[in-house]
Amino acid sequence: MEWPGLYNYWIAIFLMVTGLYLVMAPQNLVKKIVGLNVFQASVFVLYITMGKVTGGTAPIIAEGIEVYSNPLPHVLILTAIVVGVATTAVGLALVVRINESFGTIEEDEIRELEEAQEDAS
Amino acid sequence: MISTHLPALQIILPLLAAPLCVILRNGTLTYWFAVVVAWLAFAVSALLLQEVNAIGVIAYKLGGWAPPWGIEYRIDLLNAYVLLIVSAIGALTVSYAKPSVDQEIGGDRGYLFYTAFLLCLAGLLGVTITGDAFNIFVFLEISSLSSYALIAMGRDRRALIASYRYLVFGTIGATFFLIGVGLLYQMTGTLNIADLGERVAAVGPNRTITVAFGFMAVGLAVKAALFPVHAWLPNAYAYAPSVATIFLAATATKVSIYVLIRTYFTIFHHDFSFGVMALGDIFMVFAVLAMLAGSAIAIFQTDIKRMLAYSSVAQIGYMVLGVSMATVLGLTGGMLHLFNHALIKGALFMAMGCVFYRTGSVSIESMRGLAARMPWTMAAFVAGGMSLIGVPLTVGFVSKWYLLLAAMEQNLWWILVFLIIASLMAIIYVWRVVEAAYFMPSSAGAPTDIQEAPMAMLVPMWVMVLANFYFGIDTKLSVGVATRAAKFLLGDAS
DSSP: OOTTOSHHHHHHHHHHHHHHHHHHSOSBHHHHHHHHHHHHHHHHHHHHHHHOOTTOBOSOOOTTOOOBOOOHHHHHHHHHHHHHHHHHHHHHHHHHHHHHHHSOOBHHHHHHHHHHHHHHO | OGGGGHHHHHHHHHHHHHHHHHHHOOHHHHHHHHHHHHHHHHHHHHHHHHHHHHHOOEEEEGGGOOTTTSOEEEEOHHHHHHHHHHHHHHHHHHHHHHHHHHHHTOTTTHHHHHHHHHHHHHHHHHHHHBOBHHHHHHHHHHHHHHHHHHHHTOSSTHHHHHHHHHHHHHHHHHHHHHHHHHHHHHHHSOOBHHHHHHHHHHHOSOHHHHHHHHHHHHHHHHHHTOGGGOTTHHHHHHHSOHHHHHHHHHHHHHHHHHHHHIIIIIITTHIIIIIISOHHHHHHHHHHHHHHHHHHHHHTOSBHHHHHHHHHHHHHHHHHHHHHHOSHHHHHHHHHHHHHHHHHHHHHHHHHHHHHHHHSOOBTGGGTTHHHHSHHHHHHHHHHHHHHHTOTTSHHHHHHHHHHHHHHHTTOHHHHHHHHHHHHHHHHHHHHHHHHHHHSOOOTTSOSOOOOOOHHHHHHHHHHHHHHHHHHHOOHHHHHHHHHHHHHHTTOOO
């Protein structure tokens, strides 16, 4: 196998780890949602790339074409994108509500407010 | 005939009813509508179980597309049993819901609660009934997204942040599962679970299958809140509205355990999962840690809902312990505990819902002297607590007994010791509440006009409590089905 080989998988793995890091490292709740999106996008790339057949074309029957890419992973990922959009929407809606009731979207500050409330009750 | 379409009806009823709730918009009307739909879903799952018992596996082609291309709903004893649990808890919970929802969420926004509730029910039933791995992911997300909304409806502002953390954890968990499904598709070219089972075995273990195995194990462990990755659970249960807690605690993690069983026994054959990959050894360690850590942390909680949530972490340990043994007895014990724990935690959280309805708090302080004012509610808590500990004649005893038998069969004496230690710790944390409620005077500043909870809440709660005793004495249904499902999964035809 010549270099760089199946580099698309390296891209998927890179995005995956970047996304996971972005979910964990920042304190900002919106940035975490962005990280979640990057993480999910990496899975989309993983699915889409596995459907590609080298030299294959779009799966529309036409004369003179014998090799087709597999359309199923692409269709699956359309569903997963919809799920991802819904998750992002719910997540951001929660961040708005958190900002309304805590007055901040920094996790360390929220944690302090939570602990203060716990001690008070 | 309608009876041939029962599998589709199981999902379509709650799924279509949910948007209708938004159109109805009236709190009382949507309540009764949701009650009717939930009980119909229960009737459907009871009929399905009966049919599976009589004729064996039901394979339903959704939209008439033949598997493995179309989505297949495939119902065997295992998921017919889980469907029955989920729909029964759903029906009882929604019957109980009205006073509590009116108070905690408000009559004018109540319809949104029932909408999210029915969507969550549809999602959980969908995960259970489907025979398609990708479909599991989609339904898992339907149920998760609606449960984030349910949790965020809690009155305490900490409910919002609990829901947010659950969203982050839950999405990562579900996406890990999705990565696993993708890698399996890459190796086998199919998404149908029965088909996957055959082809994964045919392909044999290779790097891609092993990686898929790992991703799915981690993803499902997060969704099931197995010990080291349980962090999202306690606050989500503690701050969610009472009714949402009852439903989620009794069903959501159970369905994830079901997917775990399905994945590691049907897709990856159990010889591979537990023999070659030694999944059992790993899960057994985490399960024991969950039992001990969950129970120990529960002892020190002052918020009783959070105490019960940590106890749930421990009980999930019991279930995973049974599964991790991968023997007929162990699997029977695990599945029995799945059924029984749904009844136990349903009853206990319902009692806490009643307490919160009358006192506005579930702290240990507010329990003091409560038995004199709310005798039926606290009696239900005591009965549920006994079941949680595992006193004979309750369901808790039956499942722990099977787990003990399974451990002894394999000469795992150390498990026996830990099972008993965890049960003793359960006595301590249940006793703290009983002591406060029965043997302590009310605290000085407590309101004196507290009455027993309304009938509409007491009746479903006591149905749940009596089920704890009924299935503790007459174990024909629960043990019978669980044993046969375990034998079926392990390919033991006898």
